[in-house]
Amino acid sequence: MREQAGSTNIIIDDTTLRDGEQTAGVVFSKRDKIAIARMLDSIGVQELECGIPAMGREEREGIRALVDLGLNARLIAWNRALVPDIQASIDCGISAVDISLPVSDIMIRNKIRKSRSWVREQLKTALGFAKQHGLYVSVGGEDASRADHAFLVELMRITLQMGGDRFRFCDTLGILDPFGMYDRIRALREAVPELAIEVHTHNDFGMATANTIAGIRAGATFANTTVNGLGERAGNAALEEVVMGLRHACAMDTGIASHRFRELSLFVSRASRRPLPPWKAVVGESVFAHESGLHTDGVLKNPSNYEGFDPAEVGLSRSIVVGKHSGSSGLIDRYRAMGIAVSRSEATRLVERVRRVAQRTRRPLTNEQLLRLYDGRGAEIPANSFCVC
Structure with missing residues (x-):
């Protein structure tokens, strides 16, 4: 697995190819999976959760194709804590597995209809089999956020004693807040x-990224993410948000080359057929778009x-939007980008026209509209002559 110069010990385990594809209605082709895996690997993501071998032949063929790429990233497959599941991973050429089992009393009782004793013994059986075959093992505690603390500690100690490599704390329903995650x-x-502890969060209350970062601040060293926050229900913690949040809010650099995030996000958006909202944090096209006069003036100054x-x-660039809330500084900059020098006094007069047109059309102005205003004809042009499509 690649070591990044100057990076922290935080490992990003991206699960776009597993939990991301579990987004309702999303199916990645083998070609998509190969392209996504290569892109993630090329930017330095250290681990890729690449699928569920027990799903069947087609899934196993896709995983085998990823294994054959010879990536720097470690490939890890998801399994129930069952020997046949783990064997299916081994048959794909996988050398690292996540073995998952419910750990909350709610799920132990109502989902698998077993007992805590069964969970303990099943963990020992599955983990023992995996370690006998020389696998790297992450033990996944499903619904850990609703589990009894003492029981989690017991399972972690079993994991440690039997040679397990890390424990995945799953906020399966996305019910924690960052303070609760930190404390847990x-x-x-x-x-x-x-x-070692990994945090796997869901976004049901919009806190997946914050919870992941809180978990890292509390001592977890593995963060489970997906590109664009794909995942079950409201999705998972977004790769791009976690990496940039850690870098700029926490001064923790994961060593991942973020300049390709926009490219990666657009590719995954197309492959998943889930549009990337313009306001999407970090990678949305509107993140660096400025219209408000005060803000535009400030950002142009510094x-x-x-x-x-x-x-x-x-991988984004700044854009100056001219519309209802624009001021003269933004208008001057926009005309300058069009190759037209506008004085401050001219811009002040034009701003009033810009605002009237934007109010009527309920849209920002295009370059063509701005040229017509500059030529002195815009004030007489009725609003319905402007494109509002």
Whole structure:
């Protein structure tokens, strides 16, 4: 697995190809999976959760194709804590597995209809089989956020004693807030300091990224993510948000080359047939779009006034939108980009026309509209002559 110069010990385990594809209605072709895996690998993502071998022959063929790529990233397959599932992973050429089993009393009782004793013994059986075959093993605690703390500690100690490599704390229903996540991970870290912890979060209340970062701050060293936050129901923690949040809010650099995030997000958006919203955090096209006069004036004077990081860091660029809320500075800059020099006094007069047109059309103005206004004809042009499509 690639070591990044100057990086922290945080490992991104991206599950776009597993949990991301579990988004209702999403199916990646083998070609899509290969392209996504290569892109993730090329930017330095350290681990890829690449599928569920027990699903069948076609899934196993797709996983085998990824194994054959010889990527730098470690490939890890998801399994129930069942020997046949693990064997299916081995048959794909996989050397790392996540073995998952419910750990909350709610799911133990109502989903698998077993007992805590059964979970303990099943973990020992599955983990023992995996380690006998020399596999790297992450033990996944499904619904860990609703599980009893003492029981989680017990399972983590079993994992450690039997040679397991890490424990995945799953906020399966996305019910935690960042404070709760921090407290839970910190308590587990203190109880079993020798075992690495991974955080796997869901976005049901819009807190997946925040919860992932809180888990890392509390001592977890693995973060489970998906591109664009794809995943079951409301999705998972978004790769691009976690990486940039850690970098700029926490001064923790994962070593991942973020300049291709926009390209990666657009590709996954097309492959998943899930449009990328313009306002999507970090990679949306509107993240660095400025219209408000005060904001535009500030960002033109110094980008750090209203931009938390350079748009080039994620493959984007700044855009100045001319519309109802524009001021003279933004208008001057927009005309300058069109090759037209406009004085401050001219811009002040034009701003009033711009606002009237934007109010009528309920749209920002295009370059063509701005040229017509500059030529002095715009004030007489009725609103319905402007394109509002």
